[in-house]
Amino acid sequence: MYKLRLSFSKTGYAKFVSHLDLMRMFQRVFRIAGIEMAFSQGFNPHPIMSIGNPVPTGVVGMEEYMDFSLKDENMSVTEIKDRLNAVLPVDFKILNVWEPVESMNLINKAHYKVTIKVKKELPNLGEYIQALKVKDDIVVAKKTKRSISNVDIKPWIYKLDLTDADGYNFEFDMVLSVGGNFNLKVNSVFDAFVKYVPDFDLEEYTITRLGLFKDNMTKIDS
Numbered sequence: 001m002y003k004l005r006l007s008f009s010k011t012g013y014a015k016f017v018s019h020l021d022l023m024r025m026f027q028r029v030f031r032i033a034g035i036e037m038a039f040s041q042g043f044n045p046h047p048i049m050s051i052g053n054p055v056p057t058g059v060v061g062m063e064e065y066m067d068f069s070l071k072d073e074n075m076s077v078t079e080i081k082d083r084l085n086a087v088l089p090v091d092f093k094i095l096n097v098w099e100p101v102e103s104m105n106l107i108n109k110a111h112y113k114v115t116i117k118v119k120k121e122l123p124n125l126g127e128y129i130q131a132l133k134v135k136d137d138i139v140v141a142k143k144t145k146r147s148i149s150n151v152d153i154k155p156w157i158y159k160l161d162l163t164d165a166d167g168y169n170f171e172f173d174m175v176l177s178v179g180g181n182f183n184l185k186v187n188s189v190f191d192a193f194v195k196y197v198p199d200f201d202l203e204e205y206t207i208t209r210l211g212l213f214k215d216n217m218t219k220i221d222s
Contacts, residue, residue, distance in 0.1 A: 002070040005100040014091035019054040033083040038069040052104035110178040140191040
């Protein structure tokens, strides 16, 4: 069995592909590309593949990771990359393929570029963001499958910088917790804006996940 890792991007309309559909797509793409995947054992065998920290539906992913296993080593990583890219749907791209060294469990930070447009002009939003960053806690309602509870998300916000503003349109640079310890979504940060920023009324937004990182903001296997 040949264990490998790939990085890929999903941009444009591909951001609307759900995690489940993404897994199904990759299974078909490997088959069309003539790359024989290894399968699990048991009553219901399935291809051995996993995507670490899946990007939420509707969010652009500039560098996502997937681990997979092939039946044998009859193909170079360069050929695997080229074959996959040749048959991938529009707005998907394989960036690199390599033999993994580190566990994806080491990933605990996600870097985002977030742009928003508000319905009412907020000329002092930058001041409110600075005040929010020095608060002792930032408590928002977090919904689970069974209940809603209040959660302090401040320990899980590693960076929250306003990088561009014109009163109605704003751009943020965010680094948020991801993975096993705490998975903080950008939407929870929006909930904090609604709670702590007067007259904050979101009209539209775009979220781009620029990358996934370890503790020291370095990439996996780097």
